[in-house]
Amino acid sequence: MSNAPSPTGPFSGLTRLDHVGIACRDLDASIEFYRSTYGFEVEHEEVNEEQGVREAMLRINGTDDGGATYLQLLEPTREDSPVAKFLARNGEGVHHLAFGTGDVAASAAGIGERGVRVLDSEPRTGTAGSRIVFLHPKDCGGVLTELVQSAH
C-alpha cells in the first residue's frame, strides 16, 4: 500500500469497490468455472466458521486507492448460515457488494448517521483478517452492502 496513490475519497471514506460476494452451492466447481471461462485465479481461500462459509477470493483488477477488486465466492458450511438461507430463497447469484475504506468504524458511523442501519455494532473479522460491517439491505435499495477495511 505504501507506494500506492492516496486519492481523496468521498466523505464516507469509501474508496473502492472491494468485492462482489457470489453465493454458490459448490465452491470448487465455481472456482473452476471462473478459472476456465475467464482466467480469474484464486488469490486466497479460507473457512469462516462464524459466518458459516467456505470462500475464495479471485482478484479481478487493482484499484487506484492501492487495493484491488475481487469476486468472493461463498459456499455455505451449514444450513442455518445466512448464505445457505440466501441460496434456498434465491438460488445461486450475487449475494452482496463490499466497498473498501481505510477506517471501517468511521465509515460505518458516518453512514449510520445518515439513516442506514448498521447490522454490526462493532466491526467483526472478514476475509484475510479484514474488519467488516454489514448494512441493512432494506436501507440500501435492496443491496446487502458490506464495508471492509483490509488488514494490511
Add this chain to the structure above:
Amino acid sequence: MSNAPSPTGPFSGLTRLDHVGIACRDLDASIEFYRSTYGFEVEHEEVNEEQGVREAMLRINGTDDGGATYLQLLEPTREDSPVAKFLARNGEGVHHLAFGTGDVAASAAGIGERGVRVLDSEPRTGTAGSRIVFLHPKDCGGVLTELVQSAH
C-alpha cells in the same frame, strides 16, 4: 487511456470489473441515496430505449487497466423491459455484473467457445457508446454477466 498502464489480462481479455448494474424503481431517489449516503457522484446519465432503461453511472474508483469501476443504476422505462421484469420478480437489487475488455467480440468468442451461451450474436450499444454482449446467467452460476468495451 493512452497514459494508462496496460496490464496483461487473463486469456479471456477481461481486465476489470467495469460496473455492477443495480435495478431500482426510482432513478432519482437511488442517485440521491448513493450521493447523500456514500458521496458517490453521477458521471453520466442516459436513456437506452432499446433496453428500456433510464440509467446513471456513478464512478467508484479507477482501475489498473486505465478504466474505472462504476455502479450503474437502472430504472425501467416500460413494463416489458428486462429490468421491469426483474423488479417484478425480485424487487430492487443487483441486476448484473459487467467485466471490461479491450475487444468485446474477441472476449465473447473465446468465452462462447468455453461453453457459455452469448446472448448477443453481435455486440450492441451500451452506456456511453460502449459495445456490449450479455452471457446467459444459467451458464454463469446465476449471475447475469455483461462484457463491455468502452468507446474511448
